[in-house]
Structure formats: structure tokens, C-alpha cells
Amino acid sequence: AQSVTQLGSHVSVSEGALVLLRCNYSSSVPPYLFWYVQYPNQGLQLLLKYTSAATLVKGINGFEAEFKKSETSFHLTKPSAHMSDAAEYFCAVSSNTGKLIFGQGTTLQVKP
Amino acid sequence: DVKVTQSSRYLVKRTGEKVFLECVQDMDHENMFWYRQDPGLGLRLIYFSYDVKMKEKGDIPEGYSVSREKKERFSLILESASTNQTSMYLCASSRPATGDNQPQHFGDGTRLSIL
Numbered sequence: 386a387q388s389v390t391q392l393g394s395h396v397s398v399s400e401g402a403l404v405l406l407r408c409n410y411s412s413s414v415p416p417y418l419f420w421y422v423q424y425p426n427q428g429l430q431l432l433l434k435y436t437s438a439a440t441l442v443k444g445i446n447g448f449e450a451e452f453k454k455s456e457t458s459f460h461l462t463k464p465s466a467h468m469s470d471a472a473e474y475f476c477a478v479s480s481n482t483g484k485l486i487f488g489q490g491t492t493l494q495v496k497p
Numbered sequence: 498d499v500k501v502t503q504s505s506r507y508l509v510k511r512t513g514e515k516v517f518l519e520c521v522q523d524m525d526h527e528n529m530f531w532y533r534q535d536p537g538l539g540l541r542l543i544y545f546s547y548d549v550k551m552k553e554k555g556d557i558p559e560g561y562s563v564s565r566e567k568k569e570r571f572s573l574i575l576e577s578a579s580t581n582q583t584s585m586y587l588c589a590s591s592r593p594a595t596g597d598n599q600p601q602h603f604g605d606g607t608r609l610s611i612l
Contacts, residue, residue: 428501428606484542485540485542487541
């Protein structure tokens with residue numbers, strides 16, 4: 386069975402600081418991994434996806450994630466946080482069925 | 498851009514009512530999904546569909562049913578609404594899973610309150 390664990394339900398950073406949101410997965414098959422962002426009162430928007438072509442994946446809004454098979458991790462980073470990055474972030478894993486398994490989400494707070 | 502449209506952003510219903518949540522996508526996607534989102538629990542899959550008139554149960558199907566009569570439309574039905582079904586409901590669609598797995602595209606959600 387596949388599962389996703391996001392470490393930290395709330396992360397707070399100062400504007401301009403590094404953003405690091407942690408995601409660990411469990412999968413018996415090569416995983417497809419995704420990061421989504423949800424702004425208040427909106428649906429989920431795809432940030433980036435890993436599909437085995439490269440271990441470092443670049444997404445929208447300056448975010449990137451690195452796939453580390455040995456650590457079963459797919460952490461999301463951004464070098465410099467902006468106020469507009471405040472949102473909830475979800476990591477998800479999928480098999481070839483097309484179904485997604487989501488983590489519980491991490492709320493990112495950006496302080497001025 | 499893919500557009501997934503949910504018919505209502507906010508909905509208030511009473512216990513025992515039959516409730517319909519509608520979702521339409523404009524990208525000719527085969528797959529459609531219904532999730533509910535609750536604080537601290539992330540997104541949980543209720544039902545999904547890989548094709549017209551086809552449906553499969555997700556992780557929490559109890560108390561819900563679905564209908565997919567046309568490819569672009571996927572309806573979620575609460576047969577007899579209860580207060581524990583108060584939640585945010587999200588619809589999503591995607592192309593079939595392939596070697597390059599397809600992401601799901603989400604609507605803006607329906608916040609449903611059952612009184």
C-alpha cells in the first residue's frame with residue numbers, strides 16, 4: 386500500500402527565508418509524486434510532479450523538489466519565501482491506477 | 498487551461514435531505530474524482546470514475562453515491578445528508594494514467610454545511 390507523511394502541520398518562516406516542506410512516501414512500486422498548493426477558499430493547484438526523468442524537479446512560483454529514493458523523500462523547497470506563498474501544501478503519491486494518496490497537508494505561514 | 502467547475506461554492510442543507518453536488522470538466526478527461534477535505538485529515542477519496550457510467554468506491558464511500566451519465570459531468574449524491582458530512586468537497590479530473598503519470602486538476606470546491 387502507498388502512503389504519504391508530511392512532517393509538520395504548520396511551518397512558519399520569515400519573508401526572504403528558505404522554505405522547506407517535508408514529505409516522505411511509502412510505495413512498493415516506483416512512485417509518481419506530486420506537490421499541490423491550496424490558497425484560501427480555492428481548489429488545489431499543481432506545483433510540480435516527479436516522473437523519474439530527473440531527481441530535481443522545478444515547479445511554478447520558484448519551488449522545486451528533490452526525489453531521494455534512499456530516503457523515500459520528496460521535500461519541497463524555495464530559496465526565498467514571499468508573502469504570497471502563504472497557503473496549504475499537499476504532497477501526494479500515485480501508482481499507475483491514476484489514484485492519488487495525499488498527505489495531511491502543511492500550512493505555510495510567511496511573516497513580514 | 499483545464500477548467501473543472503463545481504456548481505456551488507457554498508451550500509447549506511438540512512439533515513435527511515438528498516443533496517446533489519455537480520462537477521463539469523472541459524478537457525475531455527476520462528478520469529474524474531470526488532474528495533472530501535477535513536482539517537488535519539487531508540483529502541480523502543470518496544468515489545472515482547474511469548469512464549462514462551463507470552464508478553468505483555474510494556476510501557470513504559459510505560453515505561455517498563455518484564453518477565456519470567456524460568463524460569464531462571460527475572455528480573456526487575448524499576442520499577440522506579447527516580451533520581458528519583459537513584465538509585469541503587473537491588472534484589478533480591485527469592487523463593488516464595500512463596508511464597508519465599497524469600496530474601489531477603481540481604475545481605474550487607464546494608463548502609457544504611449540513612444543519
